Amino acid sequence: MRSGIFHYRRITVGGAILCLLLGACIVSLHWTWQSPRSRFYYDGQRADMALRAPQGQAAWLWFGTSKLGQSLLGQCLVGGVISLAIGLAAAAISVVLGVGVGLVAGYRGGWIDSLLMRIVDVLYALPYILLVILFKLALEHPLGRLLRSTVAANLVVLFLSIGLVSWLDMARVIRGQVLSLRTLPFVEAARAAGAPGNRIFLRHLLPNLVGPITVYATLMVPQAILQESVLSFLGIGIQKPLPTWGSLASDGLIALSPVASCWWLLVFPCTLLGVTLLALNFVGDGLRDAFDPKREGAKI
16 A cells, blocks of 8 residues: 555545534533433433424424434534444444354364354354344343343343354454465465464454454444344344434434424434445545555545
8 A cells, every 4th residue: 555545535424424413422521412401412301492493593303303302413512422332332343253254264274164164154144133033132131230220231232142143244254365365476485484373463464454443343333233223223233311313213203293294303313324334434445455465646
């Protein structure tokens, strides 16, 4: 990669959008999360302000209010922090598991490779939603007792569930990369020079996988956020009163009716979710081009 990654416009644009959204969500936590008396507080219920359409005279009404009178802007900001945190944590778990399994399977080969790939095939055959429900049933109550908080347990179980079922593609990609790398001359030379397996593994194979790992990790974050949104939309994700973009979109869809269409409850969470996913995909596509030697110099 001869030029810097920020020479790629997609990385610059996607990164700027992500920094803007994440910065707004984090900076506003003092008002949206820590100050119950603030009008932006995510669970500040006001019956007299229920289902108010977006208004420009007050900042907390820019996105309108929910059916309980909560500021939708405050809920979207808190929901952004939770959705992005779950996406990043789940992607990190997926990368660690996928890279570990792919490296071992590709480098060791033989029966170890066959065993690990058959496990991957079996997990592929199981329904995704079923696996998530099983993980929630198995882990939520023990973690709730350990952490002494059902909210924290719900968050931990959700990103663990998403991460533990999202590493399969990463494992196959890394295995394929290792199978092609271990036959190259520099690996054969290191083996002929008597280098131990661990040194070949860490000094020669792993550094050459940084590009694919970075790209797929970036692309896994939007996938994890989307999965969290789908689970929250189905009612098996983050439990109320904590908001996420998926749960807010679910509430907005329920509120739609021919009599009184509260369009803002659906439009704003879905717009924020869509913009974030688009920015993450921009960054992932840009990193893929930046780390691809065949496309060197193509700054698009």
